[in-house]
Amino acid sequence: MDRLVLSTARLMVREMSPSDLLPLAAILQDDGVMYAYGGAFSAAETEAWLDKQLRRYAELGFGLWAVCLNDTGEMIGQCGITMQEYNDLTVPEIGYLFARRHWHNGYAAEAAMACRCYGMANLHFNRLYSIIRITNVASQKVAFRIGMRPEGTIVRHYRGQYMRHIVFSAGID
Numbered sequence: 001m002d003r004l005v006l007s008t009a010r011l012m013v014r015e016m017s018p019s020d021l022l023p024l025a026a027i028l029q030d031d032g033v034m035y036a037y038g039g040a041f042s043a044a045e046t047e048a049w050l051d052k053q054l055r056r057y058a059e060l061g062f063g064l065w066a067v068c069l070n071d072t073g074e075m076i077g078q079c080g081i082t083m084q085e086y087n088d089l090t091v092p093e094i095g096y097l098f099a100r101r102h103w104h105n106g107y108a109a110e111a112a113m114a115c116r117c118y119g120m121a122n123l124h125f126n127r128l129y130s131i132i133r134i135t136n137v138a139s140q141k142v143a144f145r146i147g148m149r150p151e152g153t154i155v156r157h158y159r160g161q162y163m164r165h166i167v168f169s170a171g172i173d
């Protein structure tokens with residue numbers, strides 16, 4: 001049984017395991033979902049992504065987790081916290097990606113809000129970030145919805161492209 005991290009009214013957030021490769025591939029190998037990441041992943045990139053999350057769980061106790069529907073157990077997306085470079089800092093970032101057929105149901109906002117609370121209450125971070133490509137309006141709306149506000153921009157080099165990103169954050173100040 002994969003470790004349950006948190007649950008909300010409609011969602012269960014749990015650690016992934018190698019048996020999640022198929023539902024994960026359906027998300028990461030979809031160009032429409034992976035636009036902000038420079039396009040769909042290959043099968044090898046999908047496996048490397050899953051391995052990276054498993055390493056993060058082992059090393060830090062957190063990472064990107066599976067988001068599943070309480071009603072059916074279906075894995076519909078990913079949400080979680082990873083450590084990311086921001087200027088000369090390494091900061092905890094809330095990330096989220098969902099299968100296209102499940103968009104516009106409020107799932108990303110519900111999962112991300114729960115991750116924000118988990119990050120503060122359980123992982124004791126005073127501030128959490130979301131670093132979002134400037135053209136990714138949907139993701140920016142999720143960040144606003146969970147109480148984050150923009151504090152600056154950075155340029156990231158990812159998969160051969162330079163992309164401007166807005167840095168959102170929320171914290172206890």
Ligand SMILES: CC(C)(COP(=O)(O)OP(=O)(O)OC[C@H]1O[C@@H](n2cnc3c(N)ncnc32)[C@H](O)[C@@H]1OP(=O)(O)O)[C@@H](O)C(=O)NCCC(=O)NCCS
Binds near residue numbers: 034035104109142
């Ligand atoms: C970003 C993403 C996770 C949003 O998922 P979702 O479950 O559809 O989002 P929600 O239903 O929780 O919507 C949250 C808010 O975003 C808005 N929104 C969602 N999709 C939108 C879109 N395509 N365009 C504009 N607004 C959008 C909703 O209207 C809602 O706004 P509100 O707070 O004003 O009501 C989803 O589009 C996705 O997986 N995108 C691809 C991966 C990605 O870009 N991840 C983020 C990388 S930084």
